[in-house]
Every structure is written in structure tokens, then in C-alpha cells.
Amino acid sequence: MGATKGTGKLRIIAGEWRGRKLPVADIPGLRPSTDRIRETVFNWLAPEIAGARCLDLFAGTGALGLEALSRGAMDCQFVECHPQAATLLKQALLTLNATPRGKVHHQDATQYLGNSEASGFDLLFLDPPFASDLLDQVLAQLCDYPYLNPKALVYVEYAPSQSPQFPRNWEQYRSKSSGGVVYELYRLPGR
Numbered sequence: 001m002g003a004t005k006g007t008g009k010l011r012i013i014a015g016e017w018r019g020r021k022l023p024v025a026d027i028p029g030l031r032p033s034t035d036r037i038r039e040t041v042f043n044w045l046a047p048e049i050a051g052a053r054c055l056d057l058f059a060g061t062g063a064l065g066l067e068a069l070s071r072g073a074m075d076c077q078f079v080e081c082h083p084q085a086a087t088l089l090k091q092a093l094l095t096l097n098a099t100p101r102g103k104v105h106h107q108d109a110t111q112y113l114g115n116s117e118a119s120g121f122d123l124l125f126l127d128p129p130f131a132s133d134l135l136d137q138v139l140a141q142l143c144d145y146p147y148l149n150p151k152a153l154v155y156v157e158y159a160p161s162q163s164p165q166f167p168r169n170w171e172q173y174r175s176k177s178s179g180g181v182v183y184e185l186y187r188l189p190g191r
Contacts, residue, residue, distance in 0.1 A: 008023070008024035008025075008026065009021040009022065009023065009024060010022045010023075010024045010061050010062075010063055010066075011035060012066060012067060012070050013035055013038055013039055013042070013067060013070075014042065014067075014070065014071060015067070015069075015070030015071035015072065016069075016070045016071075016072075017066070017069075017070040017096055018070065020070075020096065022061075022062075022066070022088075022092045022095065022096075023088055023091075023092075024061045024088070025061075025082075025084045025085050025088050027060075027082055027084060027085055033063050033064055033127060033157060033183075034178075034179065034181075036178065037157075037178060037181060037183055038063060038064070038067055040176060040178075040183075041064075041155060041183060041185070042067060042068075042071060044173075044174050044185050045068075045071075045123070045153065045155075045185075046071075048122070048123065048153060049068055049071045049072055049073055049123070050071075050072040050073075051072065051073070051074045052068065052072075052073045052074060052122040052123045053073070053074055053075055053076075053120050053121050053122050053123070053149075054068045054069075054073050054075065054076040054077070054121065054122070054123045054124070054125065055076070055077050055079070055118070055121045055123070055124045055125070055147075056068075056076055056077070056078045056079065056125045057079050057109045057112070057113075057124065057125060057126055057127075057128075057138065058079070058080070058109055058125075058126065058127050058128040058129070058134070059078035059079055059080040059085070059086075059089055059104070059125075060080060060082075060085055060127070061085065061088075061089070062078055062080075062089045062092055062093075064125040064127060064155070065078050065102065065125060066092060066096070066098075066102075068123065068125075069096075069098055069101055069102055073101075073123070074101065075101045075102065075103075076101065076102045076103075077102075077103055077105060077118060077121075078102060078103065078104045078105065079104075079105045079107060079109050079112045080104060080105070080106060081106070081107060081108045081109070083106065086104050086106040089104050090104045109128070109134065109138055110134075110137055110138060110141060113138065113141045113142070114141070118147055119146070119147045120147070120149055121147055121148050121149060121152060122149050122152050122153065123152065123153050123154075123155070124142075124148060124152060124153070124154045124155070125155050126138060126139075126154060126155065126156045126157070127155075127156070127157040128158075130158065130159040130162070135156070135158055135162065135164050136164060136165065139164055139165060139166060139167065140165075142154075142167060143167045148188055149188075150188065150189070150190040151187060151188060151189070151190050152187075152188045153173070153185060153186065153187055153188075154170065154185070154186040154187075154188065155183070155184070155185050155186075156183065156184050156185075156186065157181055157182070157183045158181075158182050159180065159181070159182070160177060160180065160181075160182055162182075166186065169188070169189050170186040170187070170188060170189075171186060171187045171188075171189070172184060172185075172186055173185045173186060173187045
């Protein structure tokens with residue numbers, strides 16, 4: 001069996017792999033965060049990213065987690081349930097020689113949260129398919145998710161038509177909208 005090919009390209013914006021282009025699968029509902037949104041988000045995260053342990057929960061193309069690794073995150077766990085997207089993401093990590101710092105978990109995000117023994121995440125990326133109720137399901141699970149470090153940051157993307165219910169103890173740190181996408185950054189309380 002040959003390598004899985006993507007039909008589009010994802011460009012890493014900055015850091016170690018700046019300008020690198022990686023294949024993106026043509027999968028319904030898969031929409032990588034745009035360059036403009038990623039530029040803004042990683043400007044927000046600039047003081048926090050070096051050495052961070054990251055979880056890219058609805059990884060898709062891996063745009064957010066790969067950008068974090070490129071900019072100095074210590075490691076990133078990528079969770080993706082679509083087989084073609086997970087395969088392309090594994091290939092991207094190989095291409096970038098990033099397998100020691102990144103791992104792809106081919107499973108459903110809610111299952112990962114329910115069964116994971118991973119711990120110590122400083123940064124969580126939540127960018128589920130907009131045409132689903134996955135964001136609300138995961139936010140409900142995250143109310144008591146013990147694996148996030150105190151004062152961890154949670155980045156979320158969702159459609160303007162959605163009204164997600166964020167845990168009450170999360171403090172909204174930044175918020176912006178662009179091109180039919182709301183993107184926000186939350187900080188968890190210290191313990």
C-alpha cells in the first residue's frame with residue numbers, strides 16, 4: 001500500500017519549520033485553521049508556547065499542534081478519529097522528524113478523554129467539526145478533566161451560530177471572530 005496523499009497544502013507559519021508545506025486530505029468537514037487565525041492565536045500564545053506540553057484534541061490536519069511544535073512546544077499529542085487524516089498526520093510528523101515530540105492517537109476525542117492516562121498538559125487545542133455537537137460533549141467532559149495543569153490554556157474554535165457552555169471556572173483570556181469562525185483562549189484556574 002502506498003503513502004496516503006493529500007489534495008491540499010498546510011503551511012507552517014513560523015518557527016523551526018517555517019514555510020514547510022504538508023499535504024492535507026480532502027475530507028468533508030476538515031477545515032484547517034487559516035494562516036491568519038493561526039498567526040493571531042500564536043501571537044497570543046507567544047509567551048506560553050516554549051516548553052509547553054500540548055493536546056490537539058480534534059487534530060484534523062494537525063495545523064495547531066504542528067505550529068506549536070514548530071514554535072518550541074516540548075511535545076504534542078494529536079487525537080484524530082478519521083483514518084486518512086490520522087495517517088497524513090503521522091506522515092507529517094515523520095517528514096518533519098518530529099516523532100519524538102509528537103504522537104498521533106487514532107481514536108475519538110471523547111474516548112481519549114475518558115480513557116487517557118496522559119497528564120500534565122499546558123495547552124489544549126479544541127477545534128471540532130462545526131456541524132456536530134462534539135464541542136459541547138467535550139466541554140462537559142473537561143469540567144472535571146484532571147490532566148490539564150493548573151493555569152493551562154485552552155484554545156477553542158467554533159461557528160458563530162454555536163453557543164458553547166464553557167466551564168464556569170475558565171477565564172476568557174482572548175476572543176476574536178473572523179470569516180465565520182469564533183476563536184477564543186481560556187485560562188484554567190490555579191489549584
